[in-house]
Amino acid sequence: MLRFWIVLASATILCGQARTAADLAAFDQVWSTVRDTHWEKTTPGGLDWNAMRTEYRPRVEAAKTTAEARAVTQEMLRRLKQTHFGIVPGFTYESLAEEGGSGTTGIDVRVLDGQVVVTSVDPGSPAEHAGVHPGWVVRSVNGKALTVPDLPELALTRAMLARLSGPVGGSIEVVFDAATLKLSLTVGRGTLAEFGNLPATRVWYEERRIGATAYVGFNVFMDIPHLIPSFEKTIQSCKPCDGLIIDLRGNPGGIGGMAMGMAGFLVDKANQRLGTMFMRDATLNFVINPRAEVFTGPVAFLLDGTSASTSEIFAGGLQDLGRARVFGTRSAAAALPSVFTTLPNGDGFQYAIANYISQGGKALEGAGVTPDEEVKLTREGLLNGHDAVIEAALAWIEKVKK
């Protein structure tokens, strides 16, 4: 299962019959893939799938540009009302590979009480160098006021972060409540990792100690050869730790198997599972292999509405097993296992292939992971250097440590 940020943008315009044929072939592949792989065999998403083809194919054929054809196909997929179905424009691969379309200032934001608030600033980033501080409110970007649409937190945060990004090497002018700054756009934190047909993604892993508690965070479940050994190193160095905090706020998921692999460092009992994936032709258990060295102390997960997919599978499964306690706010509820392929017109196509039920018996799609302790960030706390969610987790660890 692969989870990835879907980037939508204007289209590569190709002319003539060749484009139309490629776009039609792309549509046909999308339509038939859903027909052949969706776990609801006869009526995917409760829809008459043959009727969908009759309705949408002529519109793709009549589309004047690839962008238009793509939008029609996207509209059909949206009718499923399920996450993890989407198209990535072909040019996105090139722009990401060239590091040209993913420039960032190093600011992370969330909408708190109707305001776009800086929640963290990446170390070494242009924003840090410019003195941006958590708790600042973003008023406008490049002269345009930052209005807050009524969207789920995951989509809303992505939309706000998109406003704060642009081509690498460029810059944006940001009006904060505390200052107006021109911030340069850089490639961002981490190293570029590739996996199959997915666009290349920057992956970072952070580990630090807060007193006697280990804190780890990472931005996406990818780059197995580096991320899992990093986690293993944390576990090995954490034998005397009071507890472990795993911060998955902002983590959209990634390679689903990594949840199983990482859980093996936290569960010492054999034959445990995080949940079950129900595909059309198979039922697969997300099993946990206890490692030779396992951290047995208290484990706290930090989630919010931008924690999706593998993040939910990992945290939700260990919560269900009674192995971890979850702090923060409800997760994104977007947890369908999916795969990623390429289409005849060069676009990428992500499609869900299964439903996923967490070990406690609940479908994470649509419901998400409910925290054991709901804790919301506040602007005042951030301004004073406090992360209320981390502090709640630390307080719990202090209480239950041996």
Add this chain to the structure above:
Amino acid sequence: MTRRLAIVVMLASVSAFGAELPSAESLLDRFVQVSGGKQAFASRKSEIARGTVEMAAMGVKGSLVRYSAAPGQSLLEMEIAGIGKFLTGSKDDVAWDQSDLMGPRIKAGLERAEALRESKFNATAAWRELYPKVVTTGEESVSGEDCYKVSMTPTEGPAETMYLSKKTGLAMKMAATASTQMGDVDAEILFLDYKEFGGILTPTKSVERTAGQEMVITIESIEINPDIPASKFDPPAGVAALLAKLAR
């Protein structure tokens, strides 16, 4: 996976379709014969196969090296970009795997039995030892080629179905329910592009379909009877640590 490359078949005793179907034993013996014959298999004691693995639909590619030696030692090393290393092996009744993703693991139950069966060296020629019951169950076309279907039941585990070409006698396909730690999954493997290595015909391409995904394994070379140190088949440190933990 590559296990299936080596699996071969068994005796038929009673045909459900009547006397016109050849016995499973004769079909499996023919497969051994057309593959190179008992003598050719007997002269082979070890091998190293090198090749590639690809899940084209997802753009995932990697390399593989498979070491095997008589009587039943095996080690498969795969490395896939973005996923990392995957090792699986068998030695002295211990079957294990270890990956960057899932860590080390000792196989148990049916999965272990399957792994040990697959690690049997020259399994094609040893079908009588591996499958106590074989039956010809029918005919079916595979990739446009008429085949006999032979059901092979191992000592442990469910029956597997081998499709043997009427024309060449070679295995064209295998269908089985594989026991994995994530659950039982139906799998189908097509055997393609047979080539001769050390006097034995071996499929150099196998297409495995399971759980809606397709994986293609291509064998590029096979070294016959190389010297492989016995230690090559020892479980890696992570697996050894687990074995030690289990023994405590």
